[in-house]
Amino acid sequence: MRKELRISGFGGQGVILSGLIVGQAVSIHDGNNASFTQSYGPEARGGACASQVVISDKIVDYPLVNQSDILVSLSQTAYAKFFSLVREGGDILIDSDLVKPLEVPKGAKIHSIPATRFAEELGNTIVGNIVMLGFLTRVTQLASKEAMIKAIRESVPERFMDLNMAAFERGYEYQG
Amino acid sequence: MEKAKRVLSGDHFIQGDIACSEGAIAAGCNFFAGYPITPASEIAERMALRQPGLGGVFIQMEDEIASITAILGAAWAGAKSMTATSGPGISLMLENIGLGMITETPCVIVNVQRGSPSTGLPTLWGQSDMMQARWGSHGDYSVIALCPNSPQEMFNLTIEAFNLSEKYRMPVFILTDAIVGHMTEKVTIPKEEDIRVYPRRYTKLPPAEYLPYKPEADLVPQMIKAGDGYHIHTTGLTHDERGYPVMTADCHHDLIWRLINKVKNNQDDIIRLEERYMDDPEIVVVSYGISSRVVIPAVMRAREEGINVGSMRLITAWPFPEERIAELSERVKGFVVPEINCGQMVREVQRSCKCIKPVTLLSHPGGDIHSPDDVYQAIAAIAKS
Numbered sequence: 001m002r003k004e005l006r007i008s009g010f011g012g013q014g015v016i017l018s019g020l021i022v023g024q025a026v027s028i029h030d031g032n033n034a035s036f037t038q039s040y041g042p043e044a045r046g047g048a049c050a051s052q053v054v055i056s057d058k059i060v061d062y063p064l065v066n067q068s069d070i071l072v073s074l075s076q077t078a079y080a081k082f083f084s085l086v087r088e089g090g091d092i093l094i095d096s097d098l099v100k101p102l103e104v105p106k107g108a109k110i111h112s113i114p115a116t117r118f119a120e121e122l123g124n125t126i127v128g129n130i131v132m133l134g135f136l137t138r139v140t141q142l143a144s145k146e147a148m149i150k151a152i153r154e155s156v157p158e159r160f161m162d163l164n165m166a167a168f169e170r171g172y173e174y175q176g
Numbered sequence: 177m178e179k180a181k182r183v184l185s186g187d188h189f190i191q192g193d194i195a196c197s198e199g200a201i202a203a204g205c206n207f208f209a210g211y212p213i214t215p216a217s218e219i220a221e222r223m224a225l226r227q228p229g230l231g232g233v234f235i236q237m238e239d240e241i242a243s244i245t246a247i248l249g250a251a252w253a254g255a256k257s258m259t260a261t262s263g264p265g266i267s268l269m270l271e272n273i274g275l276g277m278i279t280e281t282p283c284v285i286v287n288v289q290r291g292s293p294s295t296g297l298p299t300l301w302g303q304s305d306m307m308q309a310r311w312g313s314h315g316d317y318s319v320i321a322l323c324p325n326s327p328q329e330m331f332n333l334t335i336e337a338f339n340l341s342e343k344y345r346m347p348v349f350i351l352t353d354a355i356v357g358h359m360t361e362k363v364t365i366p367k368e369e370d371i372r373v374y375p376r377r378y379t380k381l382p383p384a385e386y387l388p389y390k391p392e393a394d395l396v397p398q399m400i401k402a403g404d405g406y407h408i409h410t411t412g413l414t415h416d417e418r419g420y421p422v423m424t425a426d427c428h429h430d431l432i433w434r435l436i437n438k439v440k441n442n443q444d445d446i447i448r449l450e451e452r453y454m455d456d457p458e459i460v461v462v463s464y465g466i467s468s469r470v471v472i473p474a475v476m477r478a479r480e481e482g483i484n485v486g487s488m489r490l491i492t493a494w495p496f497p498e499e500r501i502a503e504l505s506e507r508v509k510g511f512v513v514p515e516i517n518c519g520q521m522v523r524e525v526q527r528s529c530k531c532i533k534p535v536t537l538l539s540h541p542g543g544d545i546h547s548p549d550d551v552y553q554a555i556a557a558i559a560k561s
Contacts, residue, residue, distance in 0.1 A: 020360060024189040027362040034189070036360035061472040062548055063359055 001057050003142060004065045008050040008082050009074030014129030018072070019051030021133060021151045022143060026055050029147035035063040048078040055142055070140055072132060073099050074115070083108075093136055095128065111139050111176060118170050127160075127167035134171025145172065180229030183368040192327040192356045193218035193260075195363045196286060197226065199334030200258050202371050205284070206232035207255035209246035211239050211265065214298045215354035216288040219260035240265040244272040247283045252410070254401040256338060256376075260286035262354075263305045264295060266312065274313030275412045276347040277435060280389070280397065282376065284337045286350040288357040291542030301354035302542030303465055304517035309349045310494050316432050318439035320446055321349035321494040323464040327361045333491070339374035340446060344438055345396050351493060353516065355466045355545070383407065389431075390417040395438035439495055448491035449500065453479060457486030459558050460504055461512045462525050464490040466545060470514065474551035483559045493521060498528035505529030510558040514538035514546050534558065 005022060009015045016038050023034040038051040052065035071086045072093045073079040079099045086092055088107040096112035104110060113135045116128035130152065137148050149168065156164045183202045190198075197219050200208070208223040210216075220236065227234040233255070237243040240261055247257035261269070266287050276283060291297025292304045309321050320340050322333040334350060341348040379386050379398040383406045389397045397417075400406040413421035414428045439446065450468075453475060454460070463471045468489040478485045488504075490497070501524075505511075510533050513522040522537040529535065536554050540546055 020189065023360060028187050028189050034361065036189075037355070037358065060361075061469045063355065063466075063469055064545065 002060070003055045003070065003140075004068045005053045005055065005070045005072070005140075005142060006050055006065055006068040006082055006085070007053075007072040007074075008048060008078035009129075010078070011047070011049045013074045014126070015049050015074065016051050017155060018129045018133055019053050021148065021155050022055075022136075023053050024154065025143035025147035025151035026053070029150045030143050032057050033060050035060040037064060048075065048081045050078065050082065070136075070142070072136060074129070074132065075099065091140060093132065093139060095132065111135070113171060113174050113176065115171060118174075119167055122163060122166050122170065124160075124163060127164055130156075130164050130167040131171035134168040135174055136171075137168075138172050138174075179231070180226065182230055183365060183371065185365050185367045188363050188365065189360055190327060190363050191218060191358060191360045192324070192330040192352065193288065193358065194222050195327040195330040196260070196324075196334050196350065196352075196357075197222035198363075198365060199331040200284065200338065201226060201230065201232075202331070202365065202368070203335040203338035204256045204373055205258050205338065206230070207247065207250040207257040208233070208259065209235045209237050209243045209250070209257070210259045210261065211237055211243050213262045213265050215290055215301075215357045216260045216262050216265075216286065218357070219286060219288070240268040241272065244269040244276070244285070248272060248276050248279070248281045251281045251283045252402055254376075254403075256282075256342075258284040258286065258338075260288065262288050262290050263292040263302075263308070266305060266308060270308075270312045271314075273347060274315055274317070277313065277317040278315075278412055278431075279410050280345040280435075281347065282341040282345050282399075283347050284334065284341055284350065285347055286334075287352070289351065289353040297543050299354065300543040301466065301545070302516050303351075303353055303467065304520065304542060306351065306493055306515075306517065306520040309351055317435045318346075319349065319494040320344065320346065320439060321351045321492065322448070323490060323493050324350065324352045324356055325465050325468050325489070326356060327359060327363045330356065331363050331365065335371060335373070336448075339372070342374045342376050343396070344442065344446070345377065345399065346438075349494070351465070353466050387417040388419040389415060391434060391438070394442060395434050443495045446492060447495060447497050449497055450487075450489040450491055452487045452489075454486035454488065456484070456507070458484040458509045459512065459555055460486050460488055460508050461514070461551065461555065462488050462490065462501070462521070463514055464493055464521065467514045467516060470546050470548055471551055473548040474555060477548070477552050478555045478559070481556075483555060485555050485559075490521070496521075496524045496528065498524070501525055501528035502530070505533045508533060510534040510536065510561075512536045512538060512551065512554045512558065514540075514551055514554075516540050516542050516545060534561070
């Protein structure tokens, strides 16, 4: 079972950290394999940036992601750049306040959550990506909830732990 | 101040470059000199973070020429030293890489390859420095180069590179690329006591009897540590067993052939290959580094369709396994060589099989990698021919 995930948005939205957390949850805590890559170029500064994770119960040979099974999009620019690279029947997760899916690839399912607004209600928009990770975990089950929580604990500063845990739960419980 | 932990045993989800630094530290590296360059900067960054806490040295030098010179000097002072850069940095280091070869200085040089020549593609990958590593510095000498294809191998093979550099007393290359360097995967770091570290070959002879370039049976001379009371001379000029310049054809003959033969005669100990599905194959795909990870899905697809194809991965690009290729060429129908350059290691395959079998080059000049389908099509074309 090979699943390919792309997380996209503006630089500064936590796109890279989100991919690292998923990879860490899958490979260290769930006992599966994950290969994480990121787009690394001028576009990382303000433009559409993306991180990619290949997840498999076998060894990951080809490590790059072209078409993805799942796309997470946190900005309109990123959506415009990457929506056409979603496989038929794939899942697209968007921040509904930031992304209007004007075109949807054939057979893809859109899952919407106002992640940044929820983060703001919790006290800091910086955890918008963690709200999205909670939502991603429930919708796609790429990683177990327990593994994701462990990976977040290992990845965020101690003083923001409660905020991050609340953000993850908020996203995980959201029913759309 | 409490000393930092040297070997970070356990499972980590870390970048290839970071794993390379941790492998070096696990092998005992206590001196790193370098100049930042994408995609190798994270190796230096990690060393800057880790070495001070371990009592080691990190120096950011003014350029790559100074970096290679510093690691050669540090090795002679008893340190285990390393530098890391990308193609443009290696181009600057080449003269003193030759100095490292002729003075037989153990150290490790990491090249995280990017699209080249010149500044090329700073953030994107290539494998186009393979021949530069082999022939870059002027003159005749032998080279050892290891090609990791994952963050785990960045850890493991950096330890191996240090061990080989000590065992054969020479600079050893890690030749990886920007994908492996920047990719993040699980890396398992073993317990410190389970990591095999080859110690420096220090002499036991007293100063009066010691000759710095008198070889042992395996053609490798023993070393001393500066400051231990041995008066030694070392030079880039052709030298005799005492280390002093002797400008004669005879002396040059003995020295140069020993530099070449210390690798050639020990190649069974040095060459590392990963062979898969090699039970009497009809076609063999020869690959290395990131390209090898594209090959396996292609080989599996071809095998499902009844094509008897195997994979040979060069863990050591240098020395090249010419005898193994020659032996296979007697039996196979052909070879496929995918590489992210316009045809470098393919020449070695052609040379080793003496052109008696077709060798298909799958070249890509850099910035992307082949798709498994590209490799599959090349396999299928030979199978049909």
